[in-house]
Amino acid sequence: MDHFIVKGGNTLSGEILPSGNKNEALPALAAVLLCDQPLTLHNLPNIGDINSMKAILEGLGTSISYKGENSYQFDTSQLIKSDPDRELSEAIRGSFLLISPLLHRFKKAKVYTPGGDSIGRRRLDTHVMALQALGAKITYEDNCFIIEGEALKGANILLDEASVMATENTVMAAVLAVGITTIYNAACEPHVQGLCHMLNMMGAKISGIGSNLLTIEGVQALNGGEHTIQADHTEVGSLIGLAAVTKSELKILRPGVKNLGLIIQYFGRLGVQLEVQGEDIIVPGDQHLTIQNDMDQSIPKIDDAPWPGFPADLTSIMTVVATQCTGTILVFEKMFESRLFWVDGLIRMGAKIVLCDPHRAVIVGPAKLKGTELASPDIRAGMALLIAALCAEGISEIQNIHQIDRGYVRIDERLNALGADIQRV
Numbered sequence: 001m002d003h004f005i006v007k008g009g010n011t012l013s014g015e016i017l018p019s020g021n022k023n024e025a026l027p028a029l030a031a032v033l034l035c036d037q038p039l040t041l042h043n044l045p046n047i048g049d050i051n052s053m054k055a056i057l058e059g060l061g062t063s064i065s066y067k068g069e070n071s072y073q074f075d076t077s078q079l080i081k082s083d084p085d086r087e088l089s090e091a092i093r094g095s096f097l098l099i100s101p102l103l104h105r106f107k108k109a110k111v112y113t114p115g116g117d118s119i120g121r122r123r124l125d126t127h128v129m130a131l132q133a134l135g136a137k138i139t140y141e142d143n144c145f146i147i148e149g150e151a152l153k154g155a156n157i158l159l160d161e162a163s164v165m166a167t168e169n170t171v172m173a174a175v176l177a178v179g180i181t182t183i184y185n186a187a188c189e190p191h192v193q194g195l196c197h198m199l200n201m202m203g204a205k206i207s208g209i210g211s212n213l214l215t216i217e218g219v220q221a222l223n224g225g226e227h228t229i230q231a232d233h234t235e236v237g238s239l240i241g242l243a244a245v246t247k248s249e250l251k252i253l254r255p256g257v258k259n260l261g262l263i264i265q266y267f268g269r270l271g272v273q274l275e276v277q278g279e280d281i282i283v284p285g286d287q288h289l290t291i292q293n294d295m296d297q298s299i300p301k302i303d304d305a306p307w308p309g310f311p312a313d314l315t316s317i318m319t320v321v322a323t324q325c326t327g328t329i330l331v332f333e334k335m336f337e338s339r340l341f342w343v344d345g346l347i348r349m350g351a352k353i354v355l356c357d358p359h360r361a362v363i364v365g366p367a368k369l370k371g372t373e374l375a376s377p378d379i380r381a382g383m384a385l386l387i388a389a390l391c392a393e394g395i396s397e398i399q400n401i402h403q404i405d406r407g408y409v410r411i412d413e414r415l416n417a418l419g420a421d422i423q424r425v
Helices: 022-034 048-060 093-106 125-133 164-174 190-201 233-245 263-269 312-323 343-349 379-391 411-416
Strands: 004-007 013-016 039-042 063-066 072-075 108-112 137-141 144-148 156-158 180-184 205-207 213-217 225-228 249-252 275-277 280-283 301-303 327-332 352-357 360-365 373-375 395-399 421-424
Touching: 004 379, 022 039, 022 048, 022 093, 022 164, 022 190, 048 063, 048 093, 093 108, 093 125, 093 144, 093 164, 125 137, 125 164, 164 180, 164 190, 164 213, 190 205, 190 225, 233 249, 233 263, 233 280, 233 312, 233 379, 263 312, 301 312, 312 327, 312 343, 312 352, 312 360, 312 379, 343 352, 343 373, 343 379, 379 395, 379 411, 411 421
Parallel strands: 013 249, 039 225, 156 180, 301 327, 373 395
Antiparallel strands: 004 395, 004 421, 039 072, 063 072, 108 144, 137 144, 180 213, 205 213, 249 280, 275 280, 327 360, 352 360
16 A cells, blocks of 8 residues: 655645645535536545545536546436446545435435545434435435435425534535425534535525525525535645645645634645735745734634534644644644544654543644655545655655545645655555
8 A cells, every 4th residue: 555755854845736626626516416417516626535536426417527627527417327336435535425416317326335534423413314304315324325206395404513424415415305405503614615605606596695594495406507616625734735845835725714713814824825816825934833822812722613624634733733832722623523543643752742531632842753654545645744844854654645635635746746755555
């Protein structure tokens, strides 16, 4: 299996364009099944999860045509089956987004319990309860969900958690249901907004986009068209963190500043200074990383929350940046059960971290990191370890890098072009 050999200590410089948002691209790919007309998606990231989802669609009978760099046209007019490939489905989390589109196309469908990152239990009950409220019948057996429904009807739905994928599945079910659906406690992350805008382009009637209350007036059919996936704000945050800890001046091109929410503000808590120039962000190389205490001089914290709170996917990146800052900070990961266990790798590198429990870690900096052998447990922790290796002294070896490849497009090639020293072996 491929691994990275990383020589740390290099200063990077130059310009980099973030990839398309994986978490918008996955539901957008599922949504192509909602109509039988050609639909073109632009800025699709060329990563493992997206390629797996495309392979699943092809297995269902979708015709996929290349239309230029990161652009593909999808034609689902000749679907041949309603059950996706089991092995591919069980390998990625996004495969569960097919449940609503397949139900609309076939009135009965089968999907498998999805895979994805090992970051604790990720329940599917919220999806099931919302679809049942719209009139679907769902049974579960042999690690498989069987869903049936001749005609879904609009309903008032209160999600028991602001789940991104459950919101997306409910929206895709509601756009072709009879009547009006309201979804309260809806997730409103930029990728959820992107899906809603895409569906409206296709003829859906969704209002309240960007809030936690969505109102959807069902329509009889959706049309094809074109949609562009926005920049991945998690990759943008990763690049900001990388530049800060390696003392590198980077220009991040067209990162979608309006979609960054609290990301810039939270980096400010760690003393990271940024400049917004038009549509771009400049990360200066002369950073003086000092943790900003709260006004009463209490130890501050970085904690995640559903959007517009700070994204859970960036807590690992912030943890690495904190190791290079003067001061003490608490990282509080509230949304996933086991996401902080990866910090044992940072501790082996020399980071001063007290892991209080699976959700909380106290970081004292700055710490001089040294290269060592590491393994990537999930996409974001893998990227965090790569950033740590790039700012460490000596050589690091990172195993299990297919996890990083699932979320970051050719990250070794793109960072090497900026001056990094990463070998894929």
